[in-house]
Amino acid sequence: IKTDFEVIVTFDWYSYARVILPNTYSRAVCGLCGNADGDPQDDFTLPNGQPATDEIQFADSWKVADVPGCVPGCTEGCKVCTEAEKRAYRGDKHCGLLVKKKGPFAACHSAIDPAPYFDDCLFDTCLYEGHQETVCRSISAYVTACQSRGIRIGRWRTAAFCSPVCPPNQHYELCGPACPATCRGQEEAEECEESASCAEGCFCDEGFLLSGDGCVPLAQCGCLHEDRYYKLGEEFVACPRCSERCVCKGAGAVEMYKLHFGVQAPFWGATLLLGCTAGHAHPVWGCKPATGAHSKTHKGCFGYRPFDGHPLRVAGTCAYTLAAVEADGPEDPLVPFVVEMEKEKERERPLIHRLLVTVHGVTIGMARGSQWEVGGERHLLPLTLAEGAVTVAQEGTHRVLRVLGGPKLLYDGQSYAVLTLPAAYRRRTAGLCGDFNGDAGDDLTAPQELGAAWGTLATGCAHGAPPPTCPSATPGPCGVMAEATGPFAGCHGVVAPQEHVAACVQERCDGSDAGAACRSLQAYAAACQAAGGQLQEWRAAAGCPLSCPPNSHYELCTRSCAHTCASLSASPRCSPKCFEGCQCDEGFLFNGDECVPMGSCGC
Helix, strand or coil, X not given: CECCCCCEEEECCCCCEEEECCHHHCXXXXXXXXXXXXXXXXXXXXXXXXECCCHHHHHHHCCCCCCCCCCCCCCCCCCCCCHHHHHHHCCCCCHHHHCCCCCCCHHHCCCCCCHHHHHHHHHHHHHCCCCHHHHHHHHHHHHHHHHHCCCCCCCCXXXXXXXXXXXXXXXXXXXXCCCCCECCCHHHHHHCCXXXXXXXXXXXXXXXXXXXXXXXXXXXXXXXXXXXXXXXXCEEEECCCCCEEEEECHHHCEEEEECCECCCCECCCCCCCCCCCCEEEECCCCCCCCCCCCHHHHCCCEEECCCCCCCEEEEECCEEEEEEECCCCCCCCCCCEEEEEEECCCCCCCCEEEEEEEECCEEEEEECCCCEEECCEEECCCEEEHHHCEEEEXXXXXXXXXXXXXXXXXXXXXXXXXXXCCHHHCCCCECCCCCCCCCHHHCCCCHHHHHHHHEECCCCCCEECCCCCCCCCCCHHHHHHHCCCCCCHHHCCCCCCHHXXXXXXXXXXXXXXXXXXXXXXXHHHHHHHHCCCCCCCCHHHHCCCCCCCCCEEEEEEECHHHCEHHHHCCCCCCCXXXXXXXXXXXXXXXXXXXXXXHHHCCC
């Protein structure tokens, strides 16, 4: 980020940020970075001008907001490396490359002292027990500092040491152009300083242009609207009137539609959530057979909300296509995919047996519990497939599959799943979730038609009609979701509770198992947090404890995706939102569904 008054902010999307100021700001700034007066001795100052007593007080005094799960200082049991332990990482295979006199950074040593970077590298690498990705990030910070001064460094990454990994349609360059070609074209090129220093990183392959955070062919570039760039298929609201929904179409054209406001939210969101434009598979538990019907006919009735329509219920125990998109041709920018759901056949409860996602030539199986399969082989999370185009990660109690430019699937491992599509898929989908055209009238609504149209008959499975809707009944424990001052009150503004309460009441009426109400509450909690709502502690009062594996504990707001063994060697693509679930104790990391000491992590 660069302003017209010469303030520059850079960030490597992980841990290294810089703020560069002109001399005119000397003694006029404050904060963690000090006052820029050239004297490091007076930087350790609190907002009131008084000197801080220690680093913890200093850092905490400049805190702008509380982050769930974060504490000012180190909690008990924090490891501190001795100088003897750090010595093991001073060689060229670790941090020593930074200070090597005839190494790749020798030309930079006279301009930027490598000693502080070397010390930081030793500190971090020791704490992370020598994991290479920690070394790579420390060295990368020095590389950025050197290249920003226009100093050319030698090649330091190899196939065996800090090997670069780039997204699809991109490649690594040690000294890439400061002004790479983008979909904004000449306008952005004029704003970029060609004289700026080169930088290492991932750059678009020949024939591709930068569009947001990805590289696309020219034909798939997006739109410029009111001096802002939007990717192809992206939806946004035209402001300042905020009365029109806009969609970026092909050839840079922007289509506008009158914005209609519903009960909960404007019908425009590019992220599709329950109550707006969501595609959900959310079982309504415990459906019983109608009088005189064969018991298999209604076993495991489930409910869901299509992209365009109202909540529906389907009885059956088969495999169902939730959504599918076929490619129109080689030039079609949409990623084709198929999402299927297999019901649990042998249980009265409508648990999901498995979700299957076929995309980019691979089929990912998301089985009940924490098992994942790719091509029939079991894998631990997180997963990165199709050269980074498909990722699967654990987010609290949920598992999230993301396809770059395509669908996102959240699954709680039991009975609740949410399928989210970008706006570019409008009018292109088929399956139980409908055609996503904004018109509920052209989707099938009869349960028998739905089951027959999108269910695959197999041995022991059947379609049928669900029993009648439960007559009026008191909400009972389900009513906590709608309480104005209850633990879910902070969710009401983003996900209305009525549908969830109705589903919960229905299962009570059907006489489902004792854990069904807890699953209903957990489903609403998931929908709330996915939509950015403020969930409060609810499990203790509702009698719905969550069992966590050894060496872990429950937290209302976890970021388990970033605390796995795999995160030591590669930066995971995690949701910016937090979810309730189990968090590994201090000093432990997730290795699949168990928490292990850092030293027990694999490769």
